[in-house]
Amino acid sequence: MSRKSLSTSRRWVVKIGSALLTNDGQGLDEQAIDAWVAELAALRQAGLEIILVSSGAVAAGMTQLGWNKRPTSLHELQAAAAVGQAGLVQTYQQKFQRFQLQTAQVLLDHDDFSSRQRYLNARSTLNTLLELGVVPIVNENDTVVTDEIRFGDNDTLAALVANLLDAEQLVILTDQQGMFDSDPRNNPNAKLISEASARDGSLEEKAGGGGKLGRGGMRTKVRAARVAARSGAHTVIAGGRIEHVLSRLRRGEEVGTLLLADRQPEAARKQWLAGHLQAKGKLMLDAGASRVLRGEGKSLLPVGVTQVVGEFTRGELVLCCDEQGTEIARGLVNYNSDEARRIIGLSSEKITSALGYGGDDELIHRDNLVLSESL
Ligand SMILES: Nc1ncnc2c1ncn2[C@@H]1O[C@H](COP(=O)(O)OP(=O)(O)O)[C@@H](O)[C@H]1O
Numbered sequence: 001m002s003r004k005s006l007s008t009s010r011r012w013v014v015k016i017g018s019a020l021l022t023n024d025g026q027g028l029d030e031q032a033i034d035a036w037v038a039e040l041a042a043l044r045q046a047g048l049e050i051i052l053v054s055s056g057a058v059a060a061g062m063t064q065l066g067w068n069k070r071p072t073s074l075h076e077l078q079a080a081a082a083v084g085q086a087g088l089v090q091t092y093q094q095k096f097q098r099f100q101l102q103t104a105q106v107l108l109d110h111d112d113f114s115s116r117q118r119y120l121n122a123r124s125t126l127n128t129l130l131e132l133g134v135v136p137i138v139n140e141n142d143t144v145v146t147d148e149i150r151f152g153d154n155d156t157l158a159a160l161v162a163n164l165l166d167a168e169q170l171v172i173l174t175d176q177q178g179m180f181d182s183d184p185r186n187n188p189n190a191k192l193i194s195e196a197s198a199r200d201g202s203l204e205e206k207a208g209g210g211g212k213l214g215r216g217g218m219r220t221k222v223r224a225a226r227v228a229a230r231s232g233a234h235t236v237i238a239g240g241r242i243e244h245v246l247s248r249l250r251r252g253e254e255v256g257t258l259l260l261a262d263r264q265p266e267a268a269r270k271q272w273l274a275g276h277l278q279a280k281g282k283l284m285l286d287a288g289a290s291r292v293l294r295g296e297g298k299s300l301l302p303v304g305v306t307q308v309v310g311e312f313t314r315g316e317l318v319l320c321c322d323e324q325g326t327e328i329a330r331g332l333v334n335y336n337s338d339e340a341r342r343i344i345g346l347s348s349e350k351i352t353s354a355l356g357y358g359g360d361d362e363l364i365h366r367d368n369l370v371l372s373e374s375l
């Protein structure tokens, strides 16, 4: 059943990562881009709506500026992205034109997802482009974001775009055949995972970081699958160098790793974006925790909580309130209310001794937390 959804879905977000797009850092891999564009164009012409999330601005800019080492300072990365983004989009534009397809550049940042108005605006523009038959090419707006708010990797951005547009499928193309049970760069015996639930907690332990060109590695891809699953989108992580990878996926062939969403799209969407869940309790936060949640989008740790109000079980929705009692976020809690009462105020390493058994470090993981202003 699971691979069948790839053949029947109508809207895909396809993400192509930096590790794939560049010739080992020596500019854009034009031949590879030719092959993906040909496949994407064929899928589009067969009626599948495609949103392309493409990395490569920094890598392309580095070559144009004659730099052979990726800079570490934000301002140099931004300068490289500003130079490279133009060339990147122009490359796609020319290649899609051969198939009589128009492209559009869409640069998004964190604020576009957290502000309801900008979120709705981005959604309607992207939907209009799709209705017009245009292929939107999305990247992070690297030149304006700051360290605190940038996604950094495009896996997260692609998952949020899948949420935004109710895509049924997120396809992440990378430089490995898919997700392995450990990083194949370090373990030659690593085995490819064919299928798992996007919410399988053990995946993150098997996922390592990225290579010298990519940003997030497998870790951000696993997290992206979980984010995509919120709106019901399944995720495939597959090798971008596999011949005809996209058409093979479309045919339902067993390529790469399929991470299944285990919620229906409508339910997930209502829960997370329209805020339709009934809150079962409240966590009162100290000033530090409120600041971190609001400003940095981090997980909520027990140490920052001063009081637990109401009764709830693990996995239920609770409100997070600041010292004034104002709701600042809501999320799905990792402990029931009794356990939460026993661990609040404690640092994460003390959770096991307080409860007599081990559990999550966070009271609410950031993937399960939404700031209330974004609802
Ligand atoms: N369990 C795993 N399975 C596959 N790849 C993994 C795993 N853990 C870490 N990786 C690494 O993730 C890298 C891909 O991520 P990244 O370098 O960020 O590329 P991209 O630019 O495509 O996002 C691979 O080259 C691989 O070495």
Ligand SMILES: N[C@@H](CCC(=O)OP(=O)(O)O)C(=O)O
Pocket: 016, 017, 018, 019, 054, 055, 056, 057, 058, 059, 081, 139, 140, 142, 152, 153, 154, 155, 210, 213, 214, 215, 216, 217
């Ligand atoms: N926005 C950046 C992409 C960041 C990046 O490399 O992400 P990823 O492809 O997920 O490793 C760029 O265009 O260079």
